[in-house]
Amino acid sequence: MSDEADANRVAGWFGDCYGRQPEGVWQAPGRANLIGEHTDYNQGWVLPFALDRGVLVAAACRHDGMLVIRSRQAPGEPATLPLATVAPGRVTGWAAYPAGVAWALREAGHPVGGASLAIDSTLPQGAGLSSSAALECAVALALTGLYGLDVPRPDLAILARRAENDFVGVPSGIMDQSASLLCQASHALLLDCRSGEGSAVPLEPAAAGLALLIVDTGARHALGDGRYALRRGECDQAAGELGVRCLRDVADAAAADGLADPVLRRRARHVVTENHRVTQAAAMLRAGGLAGAGALLSASHTSLRDDFEVSWPEADTTVDAALEAGALGARMMGGGLGGSGIALGPPAPDAVRAAIGGRYAPLGRPAPGVLAPPPPPRRRRLPGARRPCAGRGRGGSEALLGVDGQERSRTAERQLPHAAWPARRARQDRRRPAGKHGVRAPPADRRALDGGARRPPSGARLDAHPDYVALGLRAGAQSPR
Ligand code: GAF
Secondary structure (H helix, E strand, O other), X not given: OOHHHHHHHHHHHHHHHHOOOOOEEEEEEEEEEXXXXXXXXXXXXEEEEEEEEEEEEEEEEOOOOEEEEEEOOEEEEEEEEEHHHOOOOOOOHHHHHHHHHHHHHHHOOOOOOOEEEEEEEOOOOOOOOOHHHHHHHHHHHHHHHHOOOOOOHHHHHHHHHHHHHHHHOOOOOOHHHHHHHHOEOOXXXXXXXXXXXXXXXXXXXXXXXXXXXXXXXXXXXXXHHOHHHHHHHHHHHHHHHHOOOOHHHOOOHHHHHHOOOHXXXXXXXXXXHHHHHHHHHHHHHHXXXXXXXXXXXXXXXXXXXXXXXXXXXXXXXXXXXXXXXXXXXXXXXXXXOOOEEEXXXXXXXXXXXXXXXXXXXXXXXXXXXXXXXXXXXXXXXXXXXXXXXXXXXXXXXOOOEOOOOOEOOOOOOOOOOHHHHXXXXXXXXXXXXXXXXXXXXXXXXXOOOOOOOOOOOOOOOOOOOOOEOOEEEEOHHHOOO
């Protein structure tokens, strides 16, 4: 993403739509995943990294209690929703994602009020690059930024995922929202999806004389079509038959051989071996051995194709072509059955690109889009300068970058120390509105990431890092179009 140009473009469009300046522009990236597929909802490990493309949201507060949402990718009338009545099942289509985020924040007791949103995306949709999660996360940053709410990033990821699971109705795991909100420039995120503990692992292919290619195979995928949920069910069943809480608890792939059903046996074997591959890959990256991870990528593809059975013909073709052209490893990426692949290649990836394109021609398909993602640049995270809407909150939660790149304020960014957690939680618990039937939902940070323990242990606090790829980009009121 070119920060300033993209932020200005969406701010300008906001002005055209709403006849005023936005109060800020926030962005959240899409993600690629180096390795660790279908492990998140099994409480295992993943190793995603942020892309240099994502979703931008220009936003301003409204004082009429309405949420008005426009998307450049969905031209036409805006979605205009009274916030107080926004509830699961009442909003359908693309608007359910941003509306679901507002709902999830309010359900967790965060006092989000009305807002006008103008949304734009630089991510292809349905390409398995987490355009939905980036949308949720950008809206979450915008709403918390507008209302000055200090919601730690790991909690924000959980709330964004809650919007997808409980509002939109897609049973995804925690990887995509965590990647969008927690990935740092030039690093992958090694996330333990049980504990929530994450750490940034250096990922700089160019420095290692390598390149990562993301290949949009053109076959579209949809997590809501039932096949993803079917795999989740199979994993749960396999875990139950093995007598463990989830497949994360199976350390040795040979244990899966004890399953009578050959389908469950294959599903379990994928998850167990994939978890091992993730931790091995992270160790290699930490030791400066990215090249060695190539073989793990290819082994992951074989496992996803043969054991988990979520690959698709274009992905298999892409992987074969990339390997034949000299890639060190390649695999399908994401939920599968459509979407993108990833190849670890030499620094001049033209041969790999040409080989992949050459394989598509006889299929009568256009050559796939190939992104060679540079590690997203370190973006300047500046202190929030603006006042939160309606005097609420405790200061802008996001840094804002002017169009000229100048800092707008030198005020230190407010981050809550660990010690403030219990008191802040108690406050939020009291504020949390009663949901349906008068029952208060458990606070987000006490819910499992994927059924596991909640708070990241100390030392894994990722919500205060200056190098996040997702952040506020522009203070609209200070930067004329
Ligand atoms: C999709 C889901 F959203 C993730 O949670 C994850 O399960 C992934 O598929 C497969 O690894 O992106």
